[in-house]
Amino acid sequence: MEIKKILPLKKFYRHSLKLPSSKSLTQRALICSALARGSSFIKNPLLSEDPLLLKSALEATGVIFEGKEEGFEVKGVEGFPRLNKSKLYLGNNGTGARFFLAYSALGKGDWIDLYGKERLHERPMSPLISALRSLSAKIDCLEQEGHFPVRVYEGNLRSERVSLPGYVSSQFISALLLIGPYLPLGLEIAIEGELFSKSYVDMTLEVMERFGVKVEVKSNLFYIPQGSFKASIYEVPADASSASYFLAIPLILGKGSIIIENFDYYTKQADSVFLELIKDFGGMVRPIDPIGVEVFFEGRPKAGSFNLRDCPDLFPTMAILGAVAEGRTVLYGAPHLRYKETDRIKAVATELSKIGVKVEELPDGLIIYGGDNFNPARIETYDDHRIAMAFAILALKAGPLEIENPDCVAKSFPNFWELFEQLYAEDPSDRL
Ligand SMILES: O=C(O)C1=C[C@@H](OP(=O)(O)O)[C@@H](O)[C@H](O)C1
Numbered sequence: 001m002e003i004k005k006i007l008p009l010k011k012f013y014r015h016s017l018k019l020p021s022s023k024s025l026t027q028r029a030l031i032c033s034a035l036a037r038g039s040s041f042i043k044n045p046l047l048s049e050d051p052l053l054l055k056s057a058l059e060a061t062g063v064i065f066e067g068k069e070e071g072f073e074v075k076g077v078e079g080f081p082r083l084n085k086s087k088l089y090l091g092n093n094g095t096g097a098r099f100f101l102a103y104s105a106l107g108k109g110d111w112i113d114l115y116g117k118e119r120l121h122e123r124p125m126s127p128l129i130s131a132l133r134s135l136s137a138k139i140d141c142l143e144q145e146g147h148f149p150v151r152v153y154e155g156n157l158r159s160e161r162v163s164l165p166g167y168v169s170s171q172f173i174s175a176l177l178l179i180g181p182y183l184p185l186g187l188e189i190a191i192e193g194e195l196f197s198k199s200y201v202d203m204t205l206e207v208m209e210r211f212g213v214k215v216e217v218k219s220n221l222f223y224i225p226q227g228s229f230k231a232s233i234y235e236v237p238a239d240a241s242s243a244s245y246f247l248a249i250p251l252i253l254g255k256g257s258i259i260i261e262n263f264d265y266y267t268k269q270a271d272s273v274f275l276e277l278i279k280d281f282g283g284m285v286r287p288i289d290p291i292g293v294e295v296f297f298e299g300r301p302k303a304g305s306f307n308l309r310d311c312p313d314l315f316p317t318m319a320i321l322g323a324v325a326e327g328r329t330v331l332y333g334a335p336h337l338r339y340k341e342t343d344r345i346k347a348v349a350t351e352l353s354k355i356g357v358k359v360e361e362l363p364d365g366l367i368i369y370g371g372d373n374f375n376p377a378r379i380e381t382y383d384d385h386r387i388a389m390a391f392a393i394l395a396l397k398a399g400p401l402e403i404e405n406p407d408c409v410a411k412s413f414p415n416f417w418e419l420f421e422q423l424y425a426e427d428p429s430d431r432l
């Protein structure tokens with residue numbers, strides 16, 4: 001197994017960098033442009049594993065992509081994906097798999113099979129499959145009911161009111177919102193109970209509006225009018241979840257400043273809330289005109305209590321901040337972390353314990369007792385990009401740490417290690 005050994009970073013003053021684009025927004029733009037009539041242009045798409053898997057799956061249903069210098073031109077299928085008996089692989093792309101499943105239920109032709117990594121087959125799909133079946137979709141679960149792999153047949157979807165639980169994954173709701181305009185009378189979606197990861201649903205609504213469809217929202221009800229996406233030009237901004245790793249560095253090291261040159265301080269992505277959370281830890285945050293953000297810090301972060309219900313992907317980054325903070329940090333409100341690339345609560349608890357950080361697992365989060373003495377350790381990453389990236393940043397202070405399977409960052413952040421290694425440029429003795 002490949003391993004990356006990371007030594008503590010001794011010298012750190014000020015560092016600036018540019019980040020790759022948003023994974024969530026790229027995948028939404030892919031679906032909207034794939035369904036649209038005519039040619040759209042996606043500028044600065046994220047070219048990482050997950051969006052590329054979704055792009056290949058869309059190509060197999062008749063969407064035409066033409067690579068240009070700054071992105072792709074996309075010729076859509078006008079609401080009719082072609083199902084041509086192909087078998088499509090979606091890795092462990094939860095967002096892409098759920099969006100594509102709903103998209104393929106609009107299909108014409110024969111059938112297609114969708115499958116992925118073993119972990120994707122374990123992740124919940126049942127609420128989405130049931131909702132699609134209630135709209136008359138024909139979906140067979142090929143191994144276990146309610147899970148991938150699935151076979152999706154041509155079906156004539158009808159408009160019904162669908163109800164979905166809000167606490168498993170917001171991706172089910174986003175997936176249905178994205179196909180809603182293509183049902184004969186549009187679609188009405190009711191959310192049962194609380195909606196977790198709501199900010200991601202807001203991101204879906206925003207991209208749909210950019211492609212010409214406005215959804216009406218009344219508390220827990222969504223009304224999607226019948227219609228179609230308009231071919232559009234969509235530019236994908238820098239990814240807020242990816243930003244969190246580098247923005248955390250001054251707090252992890254207790255000194256210095258980081259500038260992200262292409263990160264929009266005002267972006268409405270779910271994880272942009274990290275800029276506020278940094279302030280709660282005691283960090284200072286400053287927007288840069290016309291675009292960019294700087295975080296600076298001196299001292300030791302203060303522990304706190306944080307509800308991650310709407311920003312679960314920040315959990316690994318928040319946990320490493322808790323590990324160096326003074327006092328007891330409580331991360332709570334996010335039971336859906338157990339359905340991600342791995343059970344992230346268990347994984348982070350196990351790996352922090354290995355380096356000597358005291359933790360207590362909660363059903364919906366973690367209590368972390370911050371320290372300043374860490375043991376060298378080998379970190380298992382569970383094929384989870386966010387665990388690899390968060391522990392790499394923690395190793396800048398708590399190293400040496402060995403990160404297993406470092407290439408798993410390719411899911412969302414293909415040049416993570418290249419940007420990470422540049423942190424050592426000021427001190428050539430600190431080599432990876
Ligand atoms: O819609 C999206 O792009 C995402 C929604 C979130 O998932 P859940 O809604 O399952 O929490 C998030 O964790 C995931 O990384 C991306």
Ligand SMILES: C=C(OP(=O)(O)O)C(=O)O
Nearest residue numbers: 092093094095096313340
């Ligand atoms: C949970 C994630 O992605 P997905 O659900 O799309 O696999 C993630 O990127 O942290």
